[in-house]
Amino acid sequence: MKNIKFIMLFLAFLLFIANQAFSQKTFERGYIIDESGIKKDCLIKNIYKTDNPTIIEYKLIGSTEVKTGSVAEIAEFGITDTLKYVRSIVKIDKNEDGLNDKLQAGLHLVKDTLFLNQLIEGKANLYRYSLGSLNRFFFNIESDTIKQLIYKRYLENGKEKKNLTYIQQLIAKVNCKSFRYDRFQNIKYNTNSLLNFFEDYNKCESEEYINFHSKLKRRKLIKMYARAGINVSQNELKRAQVRYFDKGTGVGLKLGYEIEVVIPITKKDIFSVFGEVSYYQFKIKMEDDTPLPPRTNPIVRTYSNYTFIHKTLEGAVGLRAYLLLNQNNAFFIDTSLAGNGEIQSEIVIGNSSTRYNFDYSRIFGVGYKHKKFLFQSKYYYKEIPRIEQNGDDNQNVSGFVFTVAYHFF
Known part of the structure; x- marks a missing residue:
């Protein structure tokens, strides 16, 4: 069947198109800001993954040389209109969430320098840090110090308890006068719920904002x-x-x-x-x-x-x-x-x-x-x-x- 050959050629073409698309995503147009505060346009290797990076690979515009940049060398980087990471010295609890006999109520905040994935940029900013099953969210208002939103599950007398300090943090710092108390009680410690809340706050304050997470999904x-x-x-x-x-x-x-x-x-x-x-x-x-019909050939x-x-x-x-x-x-x-x-x-x-x-x-x-x-x-x-x-x-x-x-x- 000659058309089977067409299908095989079609499948090869489709795989070629997909490969080209993935190749285009390997290095995408973006920028870095170095230690001196100088912004450089570049092509950044694909970082669309769950874990926050510690090192990135990039090529300056017009160059084929692949360079690496670490959290010690780069203050900020991003994919144009899609993704943004900022370097920050923060206190973070890296103990994984989960219920077991060793899980205690106390926090173990340690100081670390990290690339934080900025999800919302506006008057109120939202950031995320992910490593394996660990997910921590951070926030700040304008140029204030970036702090972790505290949430933790733990066991007490064999029963599950939750430290919901993040709700009190939001009430104290990210509170628009039109918000009712039950608006805070409905905030879950996950990406979508926090995104919705920070969007609502920036809208309530009549502030322009950027939702990088929605831009990433759309592209x-x-x-x-x-x-x-x-x-x-x-x-x-x-x-x-x-x-x-x-x-x-x-x-x-x-x-x-x-x-x-x-x-x-x-x-x-x-x-x-x-x-x-x-x-x-x-x-x-x-x-x-x-x-x-009439006059047709009888045979x-x-x-x-x-x-x-x-x-x-x-x-x-x-x-x-x-x-x-x-x-x-x-x-x-x-x-x-x-x-x-x-x-x-x-x-x-x-x-x-x-x-x-x-x-x-x-x-x-x-x-x-x-x-x-x-x-x-x-x-x-x-x-x-x-x-x-x-x-x-x-x-x-x-x-x-x-x-x-x-x-x-």
Whole structure:
């Protein structure tokens, strides 16, 4: 099957695109601020990981030399508009949280110089330090000293207790006059809850702020989707030597997997390329009870009742464009070209069958994106050259596919 070769080439192309995207993420445009306070534009090696770094690798603009910088040499660094780390001397409790016989209520604050990941920048600033399962949050107001938000679980007489000092710290230092007391009681010691609180505080104080965490999430360049849908197809068989054709409609299931790679030519995710591998099938029963039109050749073979069966593995590659409504919602359109590796594609007439081989498919789609879900309708058209007897008959399949896709990575 020649189209199987297309699918293999398509998969190789898709892997190449993904590799190029990851390679682009290996070194990204950013900056460093050295000990002297001098800011230098550079390319920084990928630091999108959970643990806070102690050393970074970077290349100055125009240079191929990879340099390293430690917490002793760099005061601040970041990926442009996406990520920011600041060096700070802080007191931190590095004892891991957990419940065991050795866990005590007391804190073990030690002074250390760390790169802190800045999550919120504004009048009130929020930072995070992560190392393995250890997560500690820090804060300050404007240029005040950065301090750890204190939270700890411990055992007392065999029962779990919690040190919730961080709530008192926030009441004392990060308190807008419109906040009610229950606003503080609902703050959890995790990234999302603290982000929401610090955003609310800066809004309440009418201060401009930057949420680096949301910017980082929005700029993930590679997205993977699982797809499932309903395929509504119409088969059209054009009879040889006569101006006459048969039509039939069938419904089937389509399952697939998609990789989407954002084209980072704008600050927002507007354009992308994508590839999809999917399996789908349908069965069309065609009943032809209409007599042939006048003045047709009487020796032309006609079909009365027959079934068109189609099962295929399809590989598609295409372009997509988004119309962004807000952070969670967008409309989009896309177009793609697909090759097919037929598993079964034939017309069954009584006890005999005639095999067909699909040509490339042309596909056009429109859809709506909401958070992690895509809802899409696609129209496709396929020419089917006859590869067995009666090669002067032509056939094509067109139809709509209605799919739901879930963004899982």
